Amino acid sequence: MKVFMIGEAANHIDKLAPHVPSEFELVPLPREAAYSAAYDAQIGPQDCVVSLRLSRRGTALPRFRMLHVPGAGLDGIEMESLPPECVVCNVFEHEIPIAEFVMLAMLEWQVRLRSLSSEFTAERWSEIYRQRRPHGELYGKVFGLVGLGRIGRAVARLARAFGMQVLALDKYAGAIEGVVDRLLAPEEFPELLAQADFIGITCPLTAETRNLFDADAFARMKRSAVLINVSRAEIANEQALYAALSEQRIGGAVLDVWYRYPANETETVAPSNRPFHTLPNVIATPHSSAWTTDLPYRRYAVIGKNLTSLARGEPLLNVVRSPER
DSSP states (O other): OEEEEEGGGGGGHHHHGGGSOTTOEEEEEOGGGGTOGGGGGGOOTTOEEEOSOBOOTTSOOOOOSEEEOSSSOOTTBOGGGSOTTOEEEOOOOTHHHHHHHHHHHHHHHHHOHHHHHHTOOTTTHHHHHHTOOOOOOOTTOEEEEEOOSHHHHHHHHHHHHTTOEEEEEOTTOOOOTTTOSEEEOGGGHHHHHHHOSEEEEOSOOOTTTTTOBOHHHHHHSOTTOEEEEOSOGGGBOHHHHHHHHHTTSSSEEEEOOOSOOOSSSSOOOOSOSSOGGGOTTEEEOOSOTTOOSSHHHHHHHHHHHHHHHHHHTOOOSSEEEOOOO
8 A cells, every 4th residue: 555645744754664564664745745636546445645735626646545734624625525435533641732833822921031031131131130021821711712623622631730720712622521610602702812811723724714813803802802822823814913903902812823835846925914923912823833852653653553544444533524335
């Protein structure tokens, strides 16, 4: 069986290889193979594909057995292009570093560690000691989570450990005992907006959540509230978010996800139509909240297990689409 690893996934062949039988052939393909039919003739009915993005813009892909997405998000996959017999699986493991990133973002916002350090010099020590300014703390703050899946739950556990009160909005959430303080219904979204000191976007991008944070939502937030987006940029309306931040109608934002991404190795694009990164109340990072040195090893171990199980006819993990019979 051949496993075609497209784009960024091709950089991790060394991490997948120890977890699959030696007879599997791992084949790297460039990022363009996610969108171009130029490489389709190489893929056979018994093969598998590992890619975060796959689309033929309305035309059919060749037949193959499995698409394994090396992440959780499926918005880069055009399901209608996939062959009917193709099973689709995804993989998580990113909830650990993303939860740590969100906590770091909130701590930095309250403590301002970078600023404290940059102002410190031996020559100014006596002056800055006498004039030191108090910083904030997370204890007792209200954290509103939109989305209580794996990422939301991991974030909530850490936030509660810091003494924060955690409210969550997720109509699909199951048991929440010991995870959040209160689970809100979708119609209680305005209440979450009004109460939260920090709001974390940890839900997937769907037709329901696209532009969920619009001008009305930002108007309902506290003027001091901080939005943290580690999911998909389009959940927050681009123009409305920029207006709320630039006009200081909300306290600020930590933005790790963006409205445009380069489609290949040479394309240069702006992350947004608005210069968010120039605003003093924005911390902008390059979609790196989950991107740790350890994450790929955990993810490709799961992918390897699934590929091996597929070859052996055993049950699969994280199935998001079963093959049509």
